[in-house]
Amino acid sequence: MAKNMTLLWCTGSCPCWRAMIALEEKNLQGYNHQLLSFDKMEHKSQQVLDINPRGQFPTFKHGDNVVNESYAICFYLESQFKSQGNKLIPDGPEEQALMYQRMFEGLTFYDKLGNVIYYDWYVPEGERHDSALKRNKDALVAELGLWEGYLSKQGSGSFLAGKTFSLADVVVFPTVAFLFRFGLSAGRYPKLEEYYALLKDRPSIKASRPPHWLEGPEEELLLKEI
Amino acid sequence: MAKNMTLLWCTGSCPCWRAMIALEEKNLQGYNHQLLSFDKMEHKSQQVLDINPRGQFPTFKHGDNVVNESYAICFYLESQFKSQGNKLIPDGPEEQALMYQRMFEGLTFYDKLGNVIYYDWYVPEGERHDSALKRNKDALVAELGLWEGYLSKQGSGSFLAGKTFSLADVVVFPTVAFLFRFGLSAGRYPKLEEYYALLKDRPSIKASRPPHWLEGPEEELLLKEI
Structure with a gap:
């Protein structure tokens, strides 16, 4: 369903959790994801740095579009999947x-x-x-x-x-x-x-x-x- | 043109400047505004606190809607005045x-x-x-x-x-x-x-x-x- 999306994340991070809640709310289950270790400094691994020069979690890619900041991911998903899953920006x-x-x-x-x-x-x-x-x-x-x-x-x-x-x-x-x-x-x-x-x-x-x-x-x- | 908007601000603040650029871009000149003094602690004045419990600049109101955070002001104005002034969120x-x-x-x-x-x-x-x-x-x-x-x-x-x-x-x-x-x-x-x-x-x-x-x-x- 969301096979062209990749999330690199770690456990116990508020920013990662925000991104993951947004993905669930927009019915984007099934994205590729990899749970990496903050304690092992995997946020500074080449795999992360190739997508995110800041070396941080979350690191997120949709097709060729890179969006790493958690708030940016939320806005981007809501905008790109407006009519899918739950509507997350009210009209009034x-x-x-x-x-x-x-x-x-x-x-x-x-x-x-x-x-x-x-x-x-x-x-x-x-x-x-x-x-x-x-x-x-x-x-x-x-x-x-x-x-x-x-x-x-x-x-x-x-x-x-x-x-x-x-x-x-x-x-x-x-x-x-x-x-x-x-x-x-x-x-x-x-x-x-x-x-x-x-x-x-x-x-x-x-x-x-x-x-x-x-x-x-x-x-x-x-x-x-x- | 924007008589139902009020901005309380101070000079030399990046957050205030963001809000003011957004207002200009959306052709919302003519809003009520009051230049207050950060040095004189006017961000902690009752006038500001009545609208903004954080006591910060900018403090902004559109009708009864209070939006004080500069990024929030930008998103709100772009959403409420989508077809007025310059479009500030690209489509692609x-x-x-x-x-x-x-x-x-x-x-x-x-x-x-x-x-x-x-x-x-x-x-x-x-x-x-x-x-x-x-x-x-x-x-x-x-x-x-x-x-x-x-x-x-x-x-x-x-x-x-x-x-x-x-x-x-x-x-x-x-x-x-x-x-x-x-x-x-x-x-x-x-x-x-x-x-x-x-x-x-x-x-x-x-x-x-x-x-x-x-x-x-x-x-x-x-x-x-x-």
Whole structure:
């Protein structure tokens, strides 16, 4: 069905998961894919670099068209397969405005998550400061407050941009799932928990969940005090 | 013409400039706008916070629809005013793939620029490290190499996604203009210079250039050795 598509990916990557949810939503199952290892530095392998000079996952090709950035993959697939699978951009101006706004706020959300859970990975040992990590945690708490507010305003059972699942959910859901994977308190963030529960078993999401999550929980619940 | 639109902005912001270029390209001149001061912290004023809980520029409203993220504004305007002004998303799959890919790489490009020119602004004094700033500069040099390569491959006189000006140019051009504003060497980056020259007097870009740039050059040419 999608034999002329190739995805090189790794497990436990929000950007890869976004791309894979979009592929599922557009009924593009059956694409060629190869699960590579980030730990073994396979994102810097020649196979990846030949398609993606940045040496990153995901790396994606449709025919001769290379689209590697996860948001770009989402937009490209929705545009090229508009009438196939689920429609991911709503028609109404109001829903569209909200969808685009939440999609791009989603990048900030993901950054703020990453600045906490990947702090030691991003920052070399001699450059780490407790004050910086504390600031990053405070920024994540403020960010979580915004999203609790957005979801609260939308009301129960709603998606990020209204009554239908959209690209905003495709790109933001993985961030929410990572939050709970890393120990976020459902009690302190009930709207995010409700949103997570609403979507976690959606077929596109279930089919593309990071496979290593099946092996067990995270060892370090870095967000449990947040 | 665009009386039901309001933009709150500041001079010298790439995100604001992106939004303003898009408004010009879609023939949406005549929108309400207010030039506020970042230095005076007016992005945290009640006027901004009422529309934009993040307290950031740009802050944008069309009727009751709030769209503050610059990329979101671009997508929203192109979608809502598809047949007005210049068409900013090409039809062909190949051009679309390239456009989306370059747009989202543009966020990384802008981040890498910001990690150098705004380093002292982002990082509190006691947390600064020469090793970090050097790494950021090296990352910017590598990034510049990628874009030189992309433009070289496209050929002279080409836009980022091919023969026509697109959303990729709307969002990436301000970054390129900032590079040269902060002293980037045209000799070392000839393709970026050529691209800059191709676009700098385009009406949409000229009409929206940061007004304080007319007052004189930057005092610190932070990129002149890059």
